[in-house]
Structures are given as structure tokens and as C-alpha cells.
Amino acid sequence: MTALAGELVPATRNGLSLLLLAMADDEFVxxxxxxxxxxxxxxxxxxxxxxxxxQDELGHAQALYGLLAEVVADxxxxxxxxxxxxxxxxxxxxxxxxxxxxxxxxxxRRYLYDTADSVRLEALTGxxxxxxxxxxxxxxxxxxxxxxxxxxxLERLATTPGEPRRRLLAAxxxxxxxxxxxxAPLPGELSLVMAGIVDAPGDDLDARWxxxxxxxxxxxxxxxxxxxxxxxxxxxxxxDAFRSLHAELTSVRRLEPGATW
Amino acid sequence: xxxxxxxDPVLGPHERGWLPFNDDGIPHDERYELFERHVTxxxxxxxxxxxxxxxxxxxxxxxxxxxxxxxMGVLPEREWLMRAPTLRRKLALxxxxxxxVGHAQLLYRVAEDLGKPREAMMEDLLAGRTxxxxxxxYPTKTWxxxxxxxxxxxxxxxxxxxxxxxxxxxxYARTMRKIxxxxxxxxxxxxxxxVTMMNGTDEQRAMVQEALDRWWGPLMQMxxxxxxxxxxxxxxxxxxxxxSEELRQEFLSIYVPRILELGLTLPDxxxxxxxxxxxxxxxxxxxxxxxxxxxxxxxKSQERLDFRQHHWDDTQWVRDTILAARAxx
Amino acid sequence: MTDTPPADRTPxxxxxxxxxxxxxxxxxxxxxxxxxxxxxxxxxxxxxxVHYARELFGRRQESVRLWVVRRADVHDLSDPDLLSPPLDRxxxxxxxxxxxxxxxxxxxxxxxAKPKARQG
Numbered sequence: 191m192t193a194l195a196g197e198l199v200p201a202t203r204n205g206l207s208l209l210l211l212a213m214a215d216d217e218f219v220x221x222x223x224x225x226x227x228x229x230x231x232x233x234x235x236x237x238x239x240x241x242x243x244x245q246d247e248l249g250h251a252q253a254l255y256g257l258l259a260e261v262v263a264d265x266x267x268x269x270x271x272x273x274x275x276x277x278x279x280x281x282x283x284x285x286x287x288x289x290x291x292x293x294x295x296x297x298x299r300r301y302l303y304d305t306a307d308s309v310r311l312e313a314l315t316g317x318x319x320x321x322x323x324x325x326x327x328x329x330x331x332x333x334x335x336x337x338x339x340x341x342x343x344l345e346r347l348a349t350t351p352g353e354p355r356r357r358l359l360a361a362x363x364x365x366x367x368x369x370x371x372x373x374a375p376l377p378g379e380l381s382l383v384m385a386g387i388v389d390a391p392g393d394d395l396d397a398r399w400x401x402x403x404x405x406x407x408x409x410x411x412x413x414x415x416x417x418x419x420x421x422x423x424x425x426x427x428x429x430d431a432f433r434s435l436h437a438e439l440t441s442v443r444r445l446e447p448g449a450t451w
Numbered sequence: 452x453x454x455x456x457x458x459d460p461v462l463g464p465h466e467r468g469w470l471p472f473n474d475d476g477i478p479h480d481e482r483y484e485l486f487e488r489h490v491t492x493x494x495x496x497x498x499x500x501x502x503x504x505x506x507x508x509x510x511x512x513x514x515x516x517x518x519x520x521x522x523m524g525v526l527p528e529r530e531w532l533m534r535a536p537t538l539r540r541k542l543a544l545x546x547x548x549x550x551x552v553g554h555a556q557l558l559y560r561v562a563e564d565l566g567k568p569r570e571a572m573m574e575d576l577l578a579g580r581t582x583x584x585x586x587x588x589y590p591t592k593t594w595x596x597x598x599x600x601x602x603x604x605x606x607x608x609x610x611x612x613x614x615x616x617x618x619x620x621x622x623y624a625r626t627m628r629k630i631x632x633x634x635x636x637x638x639x640x641x642x643x644x645x646v647t648m649m650n651g652t653d654e655q656r657a658m659v660q661e662a663l664d665r666w667w668g669p670l671m672q673m674x675x676x677x678x679x680x681x682x683x684x685x686x687x688x689x690x691x692x693x694x695s696e697e698l699r700q701e702f703l704s705i706y707v708p709r710i711l712e713l714g715l716t717l718p719d720x721x722x723x724x725x726x727x728x729x730x731x732x733x734x735x736x737x738x739x740x741x742x743x744x745x746x747x748x749x750x751k752s753q754e755r756l757d758f759r760q761h762h763w764d765d766t767q768w769v770r771d772t773i774l775a776a777r778a779x780x
Numbered sequence: 781m782t783d784t785p786p787a788d789r790t791p792x793x794x795x796x797x798x799x800x801x802x803x804x805x806x807x808x809x810x811x812x813x814x815x816x817x818x819x820x821x822x823x824x825x826x827x828x829x830v831h832y833a834r835e836l837f838g839r840r841q842e843s844v845r846l847w848v849v850r851r852a853d854v855h856d857l858s859d860p861d862l863l864s865p866p867l868d869r870x871x872x873x874x875x876x877x878x879x880x881x882x883x884x885x886x887x888x889x890x891x892x893a894k895p896k897a898r899q900g
Contacts, residue, residue: 251538339831346772438533446654549839560819
């Protein structure tokens with residue numbers, strides 16, 4: 191696998207690193223954020239379900255960081271990449287900068303994220319970068335389960351009159367401006383398309399995403415996310431909510447840098 | 452009166468299909484006696500069998516406290532979920548806490564099938580009318596606490612749970628077998644966290660020792676004060692089979708050597724194995740502390756109940772959604 | 781956007797608002813094993829019941845198959861008159877055929893000992 195990464199020209203390797211970092215950080219942040227529901231979800235059965243989904247995301251992040259470590263090959267392992275960066279060094283989509291919020295907010299955010307991620311993974315199914323192709327295929331199989339769960343909940347909230355639907359609409363409203371950040375074009379993505387690592391650029395993926403969620407949103411009479419207004423800032427300028435999360439998740443590790451835990 | 456445990460079972464196992472106390476036509480006292488002989492002779496009880504009130508309430512109280520403890524036990528560890536220092540530890544700890552929630556679900560289901568609705572159990576817990584085990588009333592101060600709890604608190608719990616796998620109340624016994632299987636992973640995770648730190652820096656070792664010093668007292672109190680077997684109704688009904696002291700001795704026998712081999716010390720100067728007596732001797736645990744704590748006057752009791760109450764209230768609308776009728780075509 | 785859901789949406793299965801019910805979960809541990817009762821989950825409908833069953837009885841990859849059934853749909857039979865009727869039915873079981881003494885008598889008459897089991 192390192193041989194394969196070594197075969198990439200610098201432009202492609204940089205583009206690939208950014209893609210992997212974006213994907214890994216997305217999974218890491220949403221996994222961390224949603225794992226907060228463990229122990230306090232609305233129902234015991236739901237608690238176990240949401241926790242599994244959060245763990246899956248963290249497992250995906252772990253695998254993606256591992257792949258990134260091989261591509262970047264600077265001596266860092268997956269944990270070092272995951273934990274040992276300042277908040278500005280994280281490259282997750284702004285959609286995931288929002289805090290977990292209430293149940294409706296979590297479901298709305300999950301739905302927007304999972305559907306976008308699904309489009310992104312599909313674009314990697316024929317990837318010329320074999321390790322990424324294989325990992326994307328595995329992740330897709332696990333993500334089907336997430337889509338089932340979040341789809342069932344979106345349906346339930348959208349079709350229950352009164353407070354549930356109101357909260358869902360409020361959540362979609364708050365998330366609207368950042369909803370399309372997951373598939374925003376990445377720097378260097380054209381070199382990835384040319385190298386056959388991704389099958390389409392961000393704008394095409396965004397269009398695919400909108401065709402995917404359009405019918406459901408129409409049927410449930412939900413507002414479609416607006417077009418992304420600030421593509422360049424889609425993955426930068428992280429929120430206070432993220433900074434608090436970052437401070438907490440690094441707090442033990444920072445006690446003894448370099449120690450084994 | 453002869454020791455009920457010495458009586459032969461009235462019915463062999465192949466005759467389980469029809470139990471005479473299930474006959475609605477016979478008088479209550481006779482049913483009670485037949486039931487008592489069945490249970491004390493090793494017979495099992497299912498949720499659909501007739502039960503004397505004393506048995507039903509005894510099992511319910513036992514199971515409910517266990518369920519409450521799994522639910523409240525989530526909270527001390529949950530604080531550290533967000534602070535796990537590696538991806539693997541984060542995954543392992545999240546999976547462990549998830550298991551505790553899963554165990555709460557399994558146990559509340561058993562209690563529900565005995566006739567008490569889940570909401571009523573939650574209300575009683577939050578109002579302080581029902582209890583949860585002492586160890587979950589204490590604070591967790593460092594990452595080392597996470598290792599110590601996962602290893603030793605879970606170990607003490609599993610010693611009790613192993614003994615419940617043959618409980619007379621069959622749905623509970625079956626649940627215990629599943630829970631024991633799942634808990635064994637937790638103990639390994641906890642021990643791994645502790646051993647890794649003990650092999651690490653001086654600061655990490657000091658953190659572990661400090662955590663152990665704080666947790667040893669509650670651990671020794673966890674199984675409860677010594678009690679007279681012959682007066683224990685839970686033992687009489689075979690809901691549980693081992694006494695508090697038997698469980699504590701078992702815990703000490705397995706885990707004291709494993710603690711000492713890591714270079715840790717135990718904060719009880721009197722703790723030692725008496726070869727002649729064939730028992731561990733130790734400083735008398737503080738039973739007053741135990742009583743204070745389990746009546747919800749522990750250091751974190753109220754805070755944790757309030758936390759639960761807050762999140763329960765916050766998510767009421769979601770439970771109402773699950774129950775609500777939805778729009779139809 | 782209104783708070784009222786659209787009039788033309790079709791309800792998902794089980795939206796009858798029956799509330800939370802117990803669903804029994806049966807699991808198959810490995811290929812070839814029988815389905816065995818594992819426990820139960822509370823759920824409002826089949827969709828979530830299946831999801832929760834997977835969580836409680838399959839998240840550790842400990843089952844290869846799960847069946848989920850509403851408890852209310854399980855037909856229970858435990859009537860002793862049907863399952864343990866009082867008159868003798870030993871002719872339906874191996875234990876109803878005790879031949880030890882008869883065989884001993886036959887062997888005595890034929891002068892032969894009880895045959896030893898053949899190897900292989």
C-alpha cells in the first residue's frame with residue numbers, strides 16, 4: 191500500500207490526503223458528537239442503536255486515518271493524526287460544527303450527512319486507489335444500516351403533527367446554510383478525477399445528492415437545502431462548539447504527551 | 452421445620468409442562484406450599500406461572516434494583532467517553548457503556564413482564580423510592596478511575612451475576628447468562644487500561660494507585676454486609692444462591708493477587724488470607740457509609756439523579772412521538 | 781412549510797399508533813442451528829423492532845439470523861390436557877419398551893450370551 195501511495199505524483203497525493211482528511215475528520219467529529227447520546231437517549235433501545243451508529247463512524251474514521259497515515263507517511267499513526275492537532279487543523283465540513291442539539295437536530299444532521307456521505311462513497315467504488323476503493327466498499331455496507339435508521343426517524347418526525355414536525359423544521363432551518371458543505375469541492379479534486387481516484391468533482395456529487403434526497407423531501411414537504419454560498423469556507427473556521435469538543439477529547443491525552451494509554 | 456433446601460423436588464424435570472400450583476381451582480395456601488416446594492427444590496418459574504405475592508414482589512425488587520444500577524452505572528463512565536485518549540479506547544469505552552444501557556433494557560424488560568411499566572420504574576428511581584448500587588454514587592476523578600471501574604467494579608458485579616445464572620426466576624437467569632458473557636469483555640478492557648498505565652510513566656502509575664485507594668472502600672462494601680443465610684428471603688426463594696460474604700470472598704480470592712502482581716498496593720493493612728480459617732480477613736467495611744450512600748446521600752447521588760431527570764424530561768417529546776398516531780393518507 | 785404533514789403522504793406500516801409493544805426476538809447463532817428465543821424488545825412497529833433486535837441481539841456479530849415477532853401474534857399452547865394428558869401413552873416413546881428380562885430369558889433358552897458389540 192505504501193508503494194501505491196509512493197507512485198502518486200505530488201499533486202495527486204496532496205489531493206488524496208485532503209480527501210482522506212476531509213472524510214476521516216467528518217466521521218470522527220460526527221461520531222464523537224453523536225456518541226454523546228450514549229446513556230441519555232430518549233429510549234433504551236434507541237440509546238443502544240444510536241451508540242452503535244456513532245461507534246461505526248469512529249471505526250470508519252480510524253480506518254481512514256490509517257489510510258491517510260500511509261499516504262502522508264510522516265511517522266504519525268492514526269491516533270496522532272486524530273488527536274494531536276489544534277482545532278484549526280481539523281478539516282471536517284461545517285455541517286458537523288453544529289452541536290448535537292436535540293433529537294430532531296441530531297436526526298436532521300445525520301440525514302443530511304449520511305445521504306451526502308453515501309454519494310461520496312459511491313463515487314469511490316471504482317477508485318483507482320485500491321486501498322480506498324476497498325475501504326469505501328466496506329464502509330458503504332455498514333452505512334446502509336445508518337440510512338435505514340435515520341430514514342425511519344426522518345419519516346416519523348416529518349409525519350407526526352405538532353411538536354415533532356416543528357422541531358424537525360427548526361433543525362433543518364438551523365442547518366440549512368451548512369447542509370451542502372460535505373460535498374463542497376475540495377482543493378486538488380480535479381487531479382483526483384483525472385487520476386481516476388474519484389469519479390466526479392464536488393459540483394456533480396452535489397447534484398447527485400440533491401436528486402437522491404429530492405423525492406423524499408418533496409414527499410414529506412420539507413425544504414430542500416439551499417445551494418452552498420461559501421464553498422471556499424466549507425471546511426474552515428470552526429465553531430466554539432467544536433472547540434469545546436476538541437478541548438475535551440484531547441484533555442487526557444495532553445496530560446502525558448507521548449504516553450501509551 | 453426441616454431445611455427446605457434438603458427436600459427432594461416434587462416433580463422431575465420432564466414433568467415441567469404441568470405444575471400443580473398453576474391450577475386456579477385449588478386454595479391459595481395449598482398453591483403457596485406447592486410453589487414453595489417447587490422453587491426450594493430447584494424448580495424454575497416463568498413469567499406466565501402463578502406466583503405468591505411475596506415471590507413476585509421479591510423478584511421484582513431484586514431485578515428492578517439491578518436494572519436501576521445498570522442505568523445509573525452509565526453515568527460515572529459517560530463523563531469520560533468524550534476524553535478517551537486513543538481511538539481504540541474511545542470505541543471500547545463507548546461499547547462498554549452501550550452494553551450497560553443494553554443490560555438495563557434487558558433487565559427492565561424482565562421487570563416489565565412481571566407487571567411494572569417502565570415509566571413507573573423510571574419515576575420511582577428518580578424520586579428516590581427505589582435504589583441502585585453504592586459504587587455508582589461516587590465521582591470519577593481521572594482516566595485511571597475508568598480502568599479501575601471497568602476492571603474491578605465489573606469484576607465484583609460479575610461474581611454476583613455468575614451466581615444468579617441459576618436463579619429460580621428463569622427469565623432473570625437467562626438474562627444473567629447473556630449479561631455475564633457480555634461483561635467478561637468489560638473486565639478485560641478495564642484490566643488492559645490498568646496494565647497499560649502501570650507499564651507507562653510514573654505519573655500514570657501514581658494515577659492508578661490513587662484511584663485504587665479511593666475505590667477500595669466502596670468495592671469492599673459493594674456486596675453488602677454479612678447476613679444470616681437462614682433469614683435471607685431472596686436465598687429462601689432461590690432468587691439468589693450465594694450470600695454477601697461468599698461473594699466478597701470469591702472476589703478477593705480472584706482479584707487481590709491480580710492487583711498485587713501489577714505492583715499496586717491495597718489501602719487495607721489488615722487484608723490477608725488466613726490459611727487456617729480458609730478465608731480472607733480484612734478491616735470491617737464502613738457499613739454506615741454504605742447505608743448513607745444507597746439512600747441517595749452519596750457524593751454524586753442527587754447530581755446524577757437530577758441529570759437523569761433532566762434528560763428524561765428533555766426527551767419526553769420523542770417518546771410521545773413514538774407513541775403518537777401519524778398522519779394517514 | 782407548515783407543521784401539518786402533507787395530506788398525500790402514505791403512512792408507513794404499523795402507523796396505527798398501537799404504542800410500544802413487546803416483540804419477541806429469535807436468533808440463529810450459526811448456520812444450521814435452530815432459531816432460539818433470545819429475549820424481547822419494546823418497539824412501536826416492525827421496522828424499529830427489527831432495528832432494535834439487531835442492536836440487542838446482533839451488534840456483536842453473535843447471530844447470523846434474527847426473527848422478530850409481535851408478542852401479541854404468538855399463539856401460546858400450554859394446556860396440560862393437550863400436552864400432558866393423563867392416560868398412558870408410553871407406547872409412543874422408547875421408554876415404553878422394556879425388554880431386559882425378556883431378553884435374559886431368550887438368551888437363557890438359546891444358551892447364548894449377550895452379543896458383544898462388533899468393532900468398526
